Amino acid sequence: MEAKIKEATKKFEELLRGQLERAEKMKENKDFTDYNALDKIVIGIVPGDGIGPIILREAERVLRFLLEDKVKSGKVELKNIDGLTIENRVAKLKSIPDDVMDKIKSCHVLLKGPTTTPSKGDGLPNLESANVTMRKELDLFANVRPVKVPEKNIDWTFFRENTEGSYAVGSKGINVTDDVAVDFCIATTEGCERIARAAFEFAKNNGKKRVSAVTKANIIKTTDGKFLDICKEVAKDYPDITLDSWYVDIMTANLINEDIRSSFEVFVLPNLYGDIITDEAAQIQGGVGTAGSSNIGKKYAMFEAIHGSAPRMIEEGIGEYANPSSIFKATEMLLRHIGFINEANKLDEALNKCIEIEKKVVVTGNKDGATTKEFADYVMQTVKAL
Ligand code: NAD
Numbered sequence: 001m002e003a004k005i006k007e008a009t010k011k012f013e014e015l016l017r018g019q020l021e022r023a024e025k026m027k028e029n030k031d032f033t034d035y036n037a038l039d040k041i042v043i044g045i046v047p048g049d050g051i052g053p054i055i056l057r058e059a060e061r062v063l064r065f066l067l068e069d070k071v072k073s074g075k076v077e078l079k080n081i082d083g084l085t086i087e088n089r090v091a092k093l094k095s096i097p098d099d100v101m102d103k104i105k106s107c108h109v110l111l112k113g114p115t116t117t118p119s120k121g122d123g124l125p126n127l128e129s130a131n132v133t134m135r136k137e138l139d140l141f142a143n144v145r146p147v148k149v150p151e152k153n154i155d156w157t158f159f160r161e162n163t164e165g166s167y168a169v170g171s172k173g174i175n176v177t178d179d180v181a182v183d184f185c186i187a188t189t190e191g192c193e194r195i196a197r198a199a200f201e202f203a204k205n206n207g208k209k210r211v212s213a214v215t216k217a218n219i220i221k222t223t224d225g226k227f228l229d230i231c232k233e234v235a236k237d238y239p240d241i242t243l244d245s246w247y248v249d250i251m252t253a254n255l256i257n258e259d260i261r262s263s264f265e266v267f268v269l270p271n272l273y274g275d276i277i278t279d280e281a282a283q284i285q286g287g288v289g290t291a292g293s294s295n296i297g298k299k300y301a302m303f304e305a306i307h308g309s310a311p312r313m314i315e316e317g318i319g320e321y322a323n324p325s326s327i328f329k330a331t332e333m334l335l336r337h338i339g340f341i342n343e344a345n346k347l348d349e350a351l352n353k354c355i356e357i358e359k360k361v362v363v364t365g366n367k368d369g370a371t372t373k374e375f376a377d378y379v380m381q382t383v384k385a386l
Pocket of ligand 1: 114312
């Protein structure tokens, strides 16, 4: 028994050292990029694999269309980044080859296509997912997911902490004996502060008046308590925005309570609750077709579709019929993130018209539907007519 306690204590000590080191490293990036203050914003276009190059080609056209003046004046540069393909990654035996990573780091924000991840039995070397590598390398700590159901007056944005909580050392739990297993939950001051600030900055920049923190701080007192305390501290810097605090159990109920749910605007959550609550919210939205995803850090941010590279569509020769709705939604989020609210709102309104209301051009993902390009044309025409 004593030996087992000693062994577990040793593992715990290693884990603590790793976390203290991580907490120090996190402090290196102090401030969020102020896009307003930049002479030029560089947007990297990363096509990825499978249908990625097709949907990204159209997303780039939409971006160029919406940002025509800004590209002309030199305020915005769109930079194509080749090489984040499964062929190149396998050839270099790196999840993100060094030269590609350098190019990625020369941009401020990225619009990324889906990347194929090798899996067991496909004969490819066991490379880490490009997304996981990118998230770590660029320190993209906030997973931001919007959920909108206009007819139910739902317009939510979730800020899920993406690097700590119960997931930070998820694979390092300890089976102390056959009878006792222990897992760990980590909260750092920097980790909590930066996600809280990201949520409040978003609220401030998008005219939102309410941020709701979701924890279980009444039970998980130390780590969730810290998360909540720091949210309260950060809130003091945003006097026009109200912070309210909810326990995750009641929040699962609130989201299906039609009397109150439309009053929520922005949510900030530790990793585990974010994982659960955003899936519930996606279900309420009904489908994932129009949702984009973003991974935000202090220095960099990456926006992408929520689906994968759909390799079968390429094999079957129907790649040109891929649905670009999700990457267009990600494009809208990118525009909003860098402060081009007017352009983002136009794209949002047009997408809603094209997908939900008029449906004059419908993409089915097959030859019976419109092509990716035809749908992009329809979206741009709709923007013009707004
Ligand atoms: P997938 O999303 O690529 O495909 C699931 C199904 O949805 C398929 O039938 C596909 O044809 C269809 N589909 C996907 N996107 C579509 C679109 N835009 N238009 C029409 N139909 C579409 O999921 P999968 O098959 O599990 O994954 C394929 C590859 O993508 C894997 O290597 C996986 O690791 C990778 N992936 C990458 C990301 C990312 O880069 N963020 C995310 C998920 C999966």
